Amino acid sequence: MDPELEAFIPLLPRTDLTDLVAYRKIYADLATSRPAPDTSGLEIEDRTVPADPDVxxxxxxxxxxxxxxxxxxxxxxxxxxxxxxxxxAAPIADTSGAVVITVDFRLSPEHRFPAALDDVYAVLKWTHDHAAELGIDPDRIAVGGHSAGANLAAAVALRARDEQGPPIRFQLLNEAILDDASHTWSARNFTDTPWNTRAVRAAAWGHYLGDRPATPYAAPARADDLSGLPPAYVATAEFDPNRDEGIDYALRLLQAGVSVELRQWPGTFHGSLAIQSADVSQRQLAALGATLRRALTK
Known part of the structure; x- marks a missing residue:
């Protein structure tokens, strides 16, 4: 474990997805307790994307x-x-030079799959259709996210390919959860790692899917064909149950002819990027921004 990160582990709250009311408050309180990012170089605006329901x-x-x-x-x-x-979002926009659009997609278990994916796909179409208003090139739209957000990014890339939807320039998958089967070595053996554990993964999948079987749009690792997808940046953390499925997905993308940059960050754990005082976290964040900048400007 990276020593700067290890020092924070005793201070981290346990992730308990059995009491979502309590955990949602803990999660929100953690976010508001951190130092606010510098937004002096950004214009920030809240909007509503027309959809069913609006997003x-x-x-x-x-x-x-x-x-x-x-x-x-x-x-x-x-x-x-x-x-x-x-x-x-703020530092990614600042370092990448890209317009960053964050999405308040519907949460589970109140709104199970495919509600969140439907929301994201609606935002993708809206972004493409309103590119001129947003001041962007409609052919320079990427999707990305962290953990379950990276799952949704991979899923919306699959759906846009299959439905011949808006073109996606790039996909950025950070510590993605991609495989509901949890058969990889890291998913089976990292049972008590910080923030993300085997039990947390199982609870999250249970909330997201309910009693429905997983499709490739829910668990992109189930997709048989990964050809024709956008180039990808796949980042994994060493001590993360999600680690091996991210690496496996990157290799399968490569084998399908998709250009991939794979970054395995030693000494890190799932979500440790939130500890932004650590040197490794600063390097991870800088890599996200630099990768997006290259992908959207070349």
């Missing part, structure tokens, strides 16, 4: 942006909001 979004506009990324929050599909994602 709230928050738009971060840096100066002279060319492209955009639809950025999707983590939280096991059960927690997270525009406010909790502010700590990620």
């Amino acid at each position: 709230p979004v928050r738009i971060y506009r840096p100066h002279q942006s060319q492209g955009a990324v639809i950025w999707l929050h983590g939280g096991g599909w059960v927690v997270g909001s525009l406010n909790t994602e502010h700590l990620w």
